[in-house]
Amino acid sequence: MCNTKKNLPFKTIPVAEAVGTTLAHDMTEIIPGESKGPAFKKGHKVTDSDVCRLMRMGKNNLFVLDLKDDQVHEDEAVNELAAALAGPGVIFSGSPSEGKLELRASYPGLFKVNIEALTKFNMIQDVMCAAIHNNTSVKTNNSLAATRAIPLVIHKDELQRAVDLAKEHYPIFCVKMFNPLKVRLAITGNEVYKGLIKDKFQDIVRKKISALGATLEEAVILPDDEEIISRQIQTYLEKDTDLIITTGGMSVDPDDVTRAGIENSGFEETIYSSAVLPGAMFLLGYHEKTSIMGLPACGLYHRITIFDLILPRLMAGEKPTQRDLAKLSHGGLCLNCKTCTFPACSFGKAG
Amino acid sequence: MEDFETLLKGSSNAHGHLCPGQVVGVRMAMEGCRLIGLDNPAKMPQIKKLIVYVEMDRCATDAICFVTGVRLGRRSLKFVDNGIMAATFVNLETGKAFRIVSTEKARDLAQIYAPKMSDKREQQLSAYKKMDIKDLFDIEEVKVDVPACDYPGPTRFKQTCSSCGQVVRDKKEVMKNDKILCRPCALGTYYQPVKKNTHNKGSHHVQHKKKSAV
Secondary structure (H helix, E strand, C coil): CCCCHHHCCEEEEEHHHCCCCEECCCEEEEECCCEEEEEECCCCECCHHHHHHHHHCCCCEEEEECCCCCEEEHHHHHHHHHHHHECCCEEEECCCECCEEEEEECCCEEEEECHHHHHHHHHCCCEEEEECCCCEEECCCCEEEEEEECCCEEEHHHHHHHHHHHHHCCCCEEEEECCCCEEEEEEECHHHHCCCCCCCHHHHHHHHHHHCCCEEEEEEEECCCHHHHHHHHHHHHHCCCCEEEEECCCCCCCCCCHHHHHHCCCCCEEEECCCCECCCCCEEEEECCEEEEEECHHHHCCCCCHHHHHHHHHHCCCCCCHHHHHHCCCCCECCCCCCCCCCCCCCCCCC | CCCHHHHHHHHHHHHCCCCHHHHHHHHHHHHHHHHCCCCCCCCCCHHHCEEEEECCCCHHHHHHHHHHCCCHHHCCEEECCCCCCEEEEEECCCCCEEEEEECCHHHHHHHHHCCCCCCHHHHHHHHHHHCCHHHHEEEEEECCCCEHHHCCCCCCCEEECCCCCCEEECCCCEEECCEEECHHHHHCCCCCCCCCCCCCCCCCCCCCCCCCCC
16 A cells, blocks of 8 residues: 555544544653653553543644554554564564564574565565575574564555465474584594694584584594594494584595595485585585584684584484585685674575 | 552462561562552553563562462463562553562661561561662663563464474474474473373374464
């Protein structure tokens, strides 16, 4: 609908006749020296007991909503929109602010967006919803999206179209809860095995996985020996392991044998290389309930790598495919900013 | 709202005994309601304007419920298990909210306010009745963004657990491994079933599954 000045859904009425009508805007009350704030909010239905207070506030006439039967006020409309959009793990306030509702995470996890459905939703006239990127790792209360009806009043049919579309594609938004994965780590490299340099991978891995609720059950340091690496991975597979992580040995040098060690250990499904920098020489594999990630040594230098993009998805029970890794190409280039603001940047936001 | 003594008497009767917690709870509730502009919270129409978040499940909580009329079953009472003698009073209409914390110093000040009493409990009881509100409580104006799914009123949100078929209300379901689940199925239970095939982590005590409702 079109809200030209001629078509505003307000009328002015004397306050004494306002009982049962709906206020068109917030009404501020000032008590000198004590307080200043909204005594009545937009959308409030005026009751008998409100009339005296309004008069004390100096209100003799009010702007009230003059809605036709087929019109819905923006505050009522946005409640319907948010309820239809918000799937499991997504909540929103009970009181819209300026006709808008923010959708928030009710628990930590992986934020998922049905992008196609969200696009269709936004093709409907007079409603909008903007969200953060798909596959973002979120914490409780993180802002995920915001929605509103565009005009002050929306046509009932248009609102229903938007709500029906969201319900048809339910859930357009949800937060997938992280699983408390049991992780085992194999750090490879003759230089650390022989003690020439001190390992720093274990601390990095432990910190990143425990931030999402996983536990590091075991960690070993191995030489660059394909057979030893392979045997260790098989040992891990025999234990109750959800995720095996190897570090180092993923490049193309003669000493880089970790990839071969993984491929010979029983992982029938492995993907090598990702369209992400840093993290191109990355390996991802699956064997029954266990996943494996082969992390290249860039994880020692760069604060954020492919590891940070894939770990939340594994934690949420997903099994990214070769295509998923290829799709990361769009947004897969880290800009190595002086001050890293990840996840508030374009890195890994392929959608 | 009735006067303090009347409310304290009613609260003690409802709770089962008169104790320092009743005095603290009644005074906390009266002050909380005053601060958010409600003078008759237990009656219509104000009964629909109030939500109280209590941070302890002890005597004072019952007193707060008695004075304000908030009830768990009416969704006007929220329990935040912090183990702190505190409560936040929210006026849903205006958004005004105050968190009131019972001070620890009040325990020490009891002997100054009621020096002639030897019994500690009686001393506290008597002192808390007349203690200056600034000594009894720390009070802070706050904002509470009450989620739509926590509001009083008819059930707006329902989902069905895809594992056990249990209907979950008020957006308490979770998405785990691509399944909409109730919390017992997703996170485990606080109880252990005595017989098999009852609700347990990973087990399905109800076999029928209903289509999810939005």
